[in-house]
Amino acid sequence: MPRTGEGFVEAVLAVVGDIPPGRVMTYGDVAATLGSRGARAVGQVMARYGGSVPWWRVIRAGGRPPAGKGDVARPHYEAEGVPLRPVDDEDGYRIDLAVCRWNG
Protein backbone atom coordinates (compact mmCIF):
# COMPACT_ATOMS: atom_id res chain seq x y z
CA MET A 1 0.00 0.00 0.00
CA PRO A 2 1.41 3.29 -1.04
CA ARG A 3 2.37 5.52 1.86
CA THR A 4 1.54 9.11 0.99
CA GLY A 5 1.78 12.38 2.90
CA GLU A 6 4.19 12.70 5.81
CA GLY A 7 4.20 8.94 6.22
CA PHE A 8 6.06 8.72 2.93
CA VAL A 9 9.03 10.70 4.26
CA GLU A 10 9.16 8.69 7.48
CA ALA A 11 8.93 5.43 5.54
CA VAL A 12 11.81 6.40 3.25
CA LEU A 13 14.02 7.42 6.16
CA ALA A 14 13.13 4.19 7.98
CA VAL A 15 14.05 1.99 5.02
CA VAL A 16 17.32 3.84 4.35
CA GLY A 17 18.20 3.67 8.04
CA ASP A 18 17.58 -0.09 7.94
CA ILE A 19 20.27 -0.62 5.31
CA PRO A 20 23.28 -2.20 7.07
CA PRO A 21 26.84 -1.01 6.41
CA GLY A 22 28.49 -2.47 3.34
CA ARG A 23 25.10 -2.79 1.62
CA VAL A 24 23.19 -0.45 -0.73
CA MET A 25 19.71 -0.08 -2.22
CA THR A 26 18.52 1.65 -5.35
CA TYR A 27 15.91 4.42 -5.30
CA GLY A 28 13.57 2.05 -7.10
CA ASP A 29 14.11 -0.65 -4.46
CA VAL A 30 13.32 1.79 -1.65
CA ALA A 31 10.16 2.91 -3.47
CA ALA A 32 9.19 -0.74 -4.05
CA THR A 33 9.61 -1.45 -0.32
CA LEU A 34 7.16 1.37 0.34
CA GLY A 35 4.75 -0.17 -2.17
CA SER A 36 5.27 2.67 -4.62
CA ARG A 37 7.19 3.17 -7.85
CA GLY A 38 8.19 6.74 -7.21
CA ALA A 39 11.95 6.43 -7.45
CA ARG A 40 12.11 10.16 -8.12
CA ALA A 41 9.94 10.90 -5.11
CA VAL A 42 12.43 8.94 -3.00
CA GLY A 43 15.22 11.09 -4.44
CA GLN A 44 13.29 14.20 -3.44
CA VAL A 45 12.94 12.95 0.13
CA MET A 46 16.68 12.18 0.25
CA ALA A 47 17.53 15.63 -1.06
CA ARG A 48 15.40 17.28 1.62
CA TYR A 49 15.55 14.99 4.66
CA GLY A 50 18.41 12.61 3.80
CA GLY A 51 20.72 14.51 6.15
CA SER A 52 19.69 12.29 9.09
CA VAL A 53 20.21 8.93 7.34
CA PRO A 54 23.05 7.10 5.51
CA TRP A 55 21.99 8.59 2.16
CA TRP A 56 25.13 7.24 0.44
CA ARG A 57 23.66 3.71 0.78
CA VAL A 58 20.91 4.70 -1.65
CA ILE A 59 22.15 4.68 -5.22
CA ARG A 60 20.76 4.59 -8.75
CA ALA A 61 19.67 1.45 -10.56
CA GLY A 62 22.76 1.52 -12.78
CA GLY A 63 25.05 1.16 -9.76
CA ARG A 64 26.02 4.83 -9.94
CA PRO A 65 26.20 7.05 -6.83
CA PRO A 66 23.70 9.90 -6.21
CA ALA A 67 23.89 12.73 -8.77
CA GLY A 68 26.48 15.28 -7.73
CA LYS A 69 27.41 13.38 -4.55
CA GLY A 70 29.80 10.85 -6.10
CA ASP A 71 32.92 12.43 -4.65
CA VAL A 72 31.32 12.82 -1.23
CA ALA A 73 29.93 9.27 -1.13
CA ARG A 74 33.05 7.42 -2.34
CA PRO A 75 34.97 7.55 1.00
CA HIS A 76 31.93 6.08 2.76
CA TYR A 77 31.88 3.06 0.43
CA GLU A 78 35.58 2.44 0.87
CA ALA A 79 35.21 2.77 4.66
CA GLU A 80 32.34 0.25 4.74
CA GLY A 81 33.93 -2.17 2.31
CA VAL A 82 31.42 -1.66 -0.50
CA PRO A 83 32.84 -3.23 -3.69
CA LEU A 84 33.50 -0.50 -6.23
CA ARG A 85 34.43 -0.81 -9.88
CA PRO A 86 36.57 1.81 -11.65
CA VAL A 87 35.05 3.49 -14.72
CA ASP A 88 35.99 6.40 -16.91
CA ASP A 89 33.27 8.97 -16.23
CA GLU A 90 32.53 11.93 -13.96
CA ASP A 91 32.20 9.82 -10.81
CA GLY A 92 35.19 7.66 -11.76
CA TYR A 93 33.70 4.55 -10.19
CA ARG A 94 30.68 2.27 -10.17
CA ILE A 95 29.09 0.21 -7.37
CA ASP A 96 28.82 -3.58 -7.71
CA LEU A 97 25.11 -4.07 -7.05
CA ALA A 98 25.40 -7.81 -7.71
CA VAL A 99 27.34 -8.15 -4.44
CA CYS A 100 26.26 -5.37 -2.07
CA ARG A 101 22.60 -4.97 -3.06
CA TRP A 102 20.41 -5.07 0.05
CA ASN A 103 16.82 -6.21 -0.15
CA GLY A 104 14.91 -4.43 2.60
Added chain:
DNA sequence: ATCCTGACGATAG
Protein backbone atom coordinates in the same frame (compact mmCIF):
# COMPACT_ATOMS: atom_id res chain seq x y z
C1' DA B 1 -7.62 21.21 -10.51
C1' DT B 2 -3.32 22.19 -13.66
C1' DC B 3 1.73 22.86 -14.48
C1' DC B 4 6.54 22.49 -13.16
C1' DT B 5 10.31 20.51 -10.74
C1' DG B 6 13.49 16.71 -9.24
C1' DA B 7 19.93 12.81 -5.33
C1' DC B 8 14.96 8.26 -10.85
C1' DG B 9 13.77 3.83 -14.02
C1' DA B 10 12.97 1.34 -18.14
C1' DT B 11 12.97 0.90 -23.01
C1' DA B 12 14.26 2.00 -27.77
C1' DG B 13 17.75 3.34 -31.07
Added chain:
DNA sequence: GCTATCGCCAGGA
Protein backbone atom coordinates in the same frame (compact mmCIF):
# COMPACT_ATOMS: atom_id res chain seq x y z
C1' DG C 1 28.82 0.23 -24.22
C1' DC C 2 26.19 4.98 -25.15
C1' DT C 3 22.40 8.75 -25.63
C1' DA C 4 17.46 10.06 -26.20
C1' DT C 5 12.78 9.79 -24.87
C1' DC C 6 8.99 8.58 -22.16
C1' DG C 7 6.86 7.23 -17.78
C1' DC C 8 6.37 7.34 -12.81
C1' DC C 9 5.56 9.54 -8.03
C1' DA C 10 5.26 13.26 -4.46
C1' DG C 11 5.56 18.35 -3.42
C1' DG C 12 4.96 23.09 -4.30
C1' DA C 13 3.10 27.24 -6.82
